[in-house]
Amino acid sequence: MEILIYVYLFIVGACFGSFYNVVGLRITEGKSIVRPGSCCPKCGHEIKGWELIPIFSYFLLGGKCRMCKTRISTKYMIFELVTALLFVYSYLMLGLSMELIVALLVVSLFVIISVSDLEYMIIEDIILVIFLVLLVMSRLFIDLPPNFTTFSLHPILESLIGGIFGFGLLYWIGFIGQIVYNKEVMGGGDIKLYGILGIVLGFKLTLLSLFLASLLGSFVGLVFIKTKVIKKDTPVPFGPFICLASLISYFYGPELISWYFNLLV
Ligand SMILES: [Zn+2]
Incomplete structure (x- = not known):
């Protein structure tokens, strides 16, 4: 049962991490966080469906755009992975407690800040x-x-x-x-x-x-x-x-x- 919670938090963390990448970059760029969808900066290929699965898609695609084969920066995948691991780690340290809510909020804030501070200072x-x-x-x-x-x-x-x-x-x-x-x-x-x-x-x-x-x-x-x-x-x-x-x-x-x-x- 315990293992299911870890798996669940890892997946949820990876999805949030993917969202935090978008938030950290687009808010700083003054863009909307919902539209347009993600696309390849080089060829404009719209990234859809299975190409959007956090962490896994990066490896499935071999770190390249499916259309033009331009390399995708590893940093998005790294932030997804870091968020997922920190979600799991917070549960490991705090268990199912109210304080876990605070920890997950803090982790979220830190990921978004690091994304925008590393990219745009x-x-x-x-x-x-x-x-x-x-x-x-x-x-x-x-x-x-x-x-x-x-x-x-x-x-x-x-x-x-x-x-x-x-x-x-x-x-x-x-x-x-x-x-x-x-x-x-x-x-x-x-x-x-x-x-x-x-x-x-x-x-x-x-x-x-x-x-x-x-x-x-x-x-x-x-x-x-x-x-x-x-x-x-x-x-x-x-x-x-x-x-x-x-x-x-x-x-x-x-x-x-x-x-x-x-x-x-
Ligand atoms: Zn492309």
């Missing part, structure tokens, strides 16, 4: 607003898990503090950066995103997520510069690092923090 406001509403509503009914809390206050207050802290801290970093470097060091999308994350994660896990995101971002950036994948002054989208760091924080944050404090004593 933009996180669209409309996407953030939709998920702000959805996640605020969920945190009103689904309490912040007890091990996420910091101040032993009511869960809703803990979420509120997290949200204000996340938004405020990044806004402050951006403000100081603007004065010191006289340029935008923090994208507006990243600042708003941390406001939403604060509500989901609470104070301490938001702080952990920011720490991990900076660590991951600088590490990967440094490796890319050293291996000459990018130049020293190439801007790197920060969104995907925030997403990865926040997932680690969400699933393992309380353990990581208690492990760290055990090292100190």
Whole structure:
């Protein structure tokens, strides 16, 4: 029975992942997410029926357009696969619980953001607003898990503090950066995103997520510069690092923090 839930979540995740590709790209391009249907960018062949099955179609078609044989980018398939795996992983970590709803929403937000941030280095406001509403509503009914809390206050207050802290801290970093470097060091999308994350994660896990995101971002950036994948002054989208760091924080944050404090004593 259990295996059926995993299979189901994998398929649902792959389908949502396919939809999130469309949302992440088309909203940023200012296009409708329903019309026209997907078509080959080269020959305009309209992709229909069995060619639209997430993940599998990519392999069935051998990664090429059926008509003109132009290579299809692997990134769509990778995002479908990542969404499917994260849906399954969320269930593995949380089981059939109310918190699973929050986890699936967070995963969805992260996939859409990563798609548009990697392609266009933009996180669209409309996407953030939709998920702000959805996640605020969920945190009103689904309490912040007890091990996420910091101040032993009511869960809703803990979420509120997290949200204000996340938004405020990044806004402050951006403000100081603007004065010191006289340029935008923090994208507006990243600042708003941390406001939403604060509500989901609470104070301490938001702080952990920011720490991990900076660590991951600088590490990967440094490796890319050293291996000459990018130049020293190439801007790197920060969104995907925030997403990865926040997932680690969400699933393992309380353990990581208690492990760290055990090292100190
Ligand atoms: Zn084609």
